[in-house]
Each structure stands twice: as structure tokens, then as C-alpha cells.
Amino acid sequence: MLSQREGEARVRSIQKRFLSWIESHPVLQTLPPEEFNDIRRRVFRSTFFAFRLGVVGLGDEIPDGLFQQFFGWMTQHVALRGLLPSVTMQIAERCLAVTLEAFWVGAQVNDAL
Amino acid sequence: MLYSVTNVQTSLTLDLASRLRAAGYAVRWQTSGLVEDETAGLGTPRATVTLVKEAPATPEHIVRLNEGDTPGEHEVAIPALSLHLPAPEQKMKRLGLGHTEFFRQRDILIDGLAQDEFEQTDLEALFNTWYGGSGVLLSVSDYTDEENPVSLAPVEVIRAVIGTEEAETEIDAVRYYLFARLTIEYVE
Numbered sequence: 237m238l239s240q241r242e243g244e245a246r247v248r249s250i251q252k253r254f255l256s257w258i259e260s261h262p263v264l265q266t267l268p269p270e271e272f273n274d275i276r277r278r279v280f281r282s283t284f285f286a287f288r289l290g291v292v293g294l295g296d297e298i299p300d301g302l303f304q305q306f307f308g309w310m311t312q313h314v315a316l317r318g319l320l321p322s323v324t325m326q327i328a329e330r331c332l333a334v335t336l337e338a339f340w341v342g343a344q345v346n347d348a349l
Numbered sequence: 350m351l352y353s354v355t356n357v358q359t360s361l362t363l364d365l366a367s368r369l370r371a372a373g374y375a376v377r378w379q380t381s382g383l384v385e386d387e388t389a390g391l392g393t394p395r396a397t398v399t400l401v402k403e404a405p406a407t408p409e410h411i412v413r414l415n416e417g418d419t420p421g422e423h424e425v426a427i428p429a430l431s432l433h434l435p436a437p438e439q440k441m442k443r444l445g446l447g448h449t450e451f452f453r454q455r456d457i458l459i460d461g462l463a464q465d466e467f468e469q470t471d472l473e474a475l476f477n478t479w480y481g482g483s484g485v486l487l488s489v490s491d492y493t494d495e496e497n498p499v500s501l502a503p504v505e506v507i508r509a510v511i512g513t514e515e516a517e518t519e520i521d522a523v524r525y526y527l528f529a530r531l532t533i534e535y536v537e
Contacts, residue, residue, distance in 0.1 A: 240373060241393055248467050277466075284470045 237348035238341065240291070246341045247287045251280050254334045263323055278309070279331050283338035290342020291349075351491050351501055352453070352537050354434050360489040361457060362432045366400060368479055374398045379425060396468060399429040404461075408523045413464060427522050428468055430461035441534070450536050454507070460528035466515070469525040473513050476529040480509040487533065501535075508532040 238246065258264045258276060265272070366376045366385070375386035375394035379401040386394045405411060405425055412424045420426040438455040459476070463469035479485070485506040490498035513527045 239392065241395055244395065244467065248465065251467065280466050281470055284467060284474075288474070 238344045239348060240345055243287065243291065243341050243345035247283055247338045250334050250337050250341070251283055254279055254283070254330070257330065261327075263319060264327070275327075275331075279334060282331070282335045286335045286339035287342040287345075290339040291345045293343075293346045350537070352438070352455075352489065352504070352535055356491050356501075357455065357457075357489055357504070357533075358432060358434055359492050361487060362400060364487055365430070365432060365459065368475070369398050372475055374428075376400055377426070379429075382419075396428055396464065397426070398461075399426050401425050401429055401431045401461075404429070404431055408518075408520050411462065411520075411522045413522045427462045427464050428472070430459060430472075433458045433460075444536055452534060453537055454532055454534050457531040457533060458528065459531070460526070462523055463525040463527060466525060469513050469515075469527050473511060473527050476509075476511045476527070480506050480529055480531055481511060485509075489535070504533040504535040506531050507534045 255276060258272070258279075264275065267275075366378075369376050370385060370387045373395045375384055375397040377384045377397050377399045379399050384397060386397075399420075405423070410423050410425060411429065412420060412426055414420060414426045434455060435458050436456050438453045440451040441454050442452050444450040444452065461472075463472055486503040487506065488503050489501045491501055492498050508531065510530045511528070513525070516524050516526055518524055
């Protein structure tokens, strides 16, 4: 069980870890800065909102919806369209993993309420 | 004028402070230095939001503090928000034929800086929750007699544009900007 403040600190740490990962990703680091920033920002926001959903005790149906949303968005993304499907999938899975992690942190805060 | 700049600005700033406290933030009033929170000693506030009347003209006076530190006399600690009335009110239409009262509109700008992207998103989401729906009513009082403010009819938020920007700057404290531009309507 976590306090709201501890939960927020965990999510910030998850976001920092994700940032390190995308900054060192061999394909993502070659993207133009605005495209790179777009991906970073979307994942930061998705972790934030997943955390909030966890805190309020919602989200049984999150995983499928989130994955579809990410994958749909990534396959439409101009900068990512030319990537190998396996690379796109790898990025989508990573985005989903950090989002779910943030959700479970939120769920631990919910347990403490 | 009951819906004067002073009455509207004071009322909506107090309302904002109350909403922030209810959301788990402490509030520091820049003018008095007073810090308020609603944890009643049972927890730690998520952060302390400084409410400022005017943002400092020089970004060097906007600072990021370590926990437990207090800002200097001329410093504003982030997260910080201010609430302005950037333009005069506008008479939109008469209440009805033969009436002397008008529907009036006025813009309110709440803007400020967050410590990081997480907090920026959190405050943006709170702004959307508080002001983004339809039929949002905000309480306004007449503070002519400061000891005994008189409640007026609430104002309605008829438009809300809420957003964030990340500034390209080397000064870390002014990087995460957010704003809510509201249009309120009332009859006077």
C-alpha cells in the first residue's frame, strides 16, 4: 500500500526510466526531435492517466484498450510508419508495460485509501 | 459594480485555493507567506502551490525549492499559479426589453508553472475537471465590507480553453507552463 505522494514519486521514477530507455533506443534516437518528443509525451501522459485510474479503482478493461490505442497510434505515426513491424511492436509493448506499471502503482494507492 | 475586478479576482482566487487544497495540495499565499493545507497533520501535501498576484518579470526570481525550504522575499517558488482578469468585461445583450441589467462576459486567465511534467499534467487534468464541463458555476462575493462579504449570484463558465506548454529554456523552473483561459458570464 502506498500513499498518494509515494505513488506519484513511483510514477515519476517509471517515467524517468522510460525516458532513459527511449533516449538510448537505437531507432528512436534517430527520430527528429519533435517526433521523439511526441512519443515521450504520449507515454508520460498515458502513465499519468493510468495511475489516476488505478487510484480511483477503475481499469479492469484497461490493458486491451490501451494496447490497441498505442498500436493503432504508432502504426499511423508518420515517423514510425517506415519501421519494421517488430520494432514498432517492441516500442508499443514497452509503452504498454510502463503504462500498466503506473496503473498498478495507482491500484496500490487505492488499496491504502 | 458588484462584479468588479476586485470581487471577481478575490472570489475566484479563494475558490481556486480551496479546490487545490481539496485535491491534496497545500497553498502558499505569496503576499502573506501563509501556508494552508487540509491534511490536518495526517499526511503530507502533494506539493505546495504558490498563489501569486503577479508573476515576477524576471525568471531568475522563480525558484524550485527543496522540501522544507522557504522562498526568499522576492522569490516565487514553483509550482505557482496566478489568476488574472486580462481584459475589461463586455456587455453582451440586455437582460430583456425595459431592463437595465445586461448579460456580461469577462475572461479569466489562470496560469503558472509546474515542477515537472507529471505535476503539469495533474494540474491540467484538475483544471479540466473543475472548469471544463458544461454549466460550471463559480461563487462570487462582494468584498466591499471585507469582514462580512455578501454572496452574489454565481457566475457561469461558458468557455474554457485549457492547455500546457513546455518552454525551450535553460531555466528549469520556468519550463512547465500551464493555463486555463475561462470566459465567465453573469448578469449585472
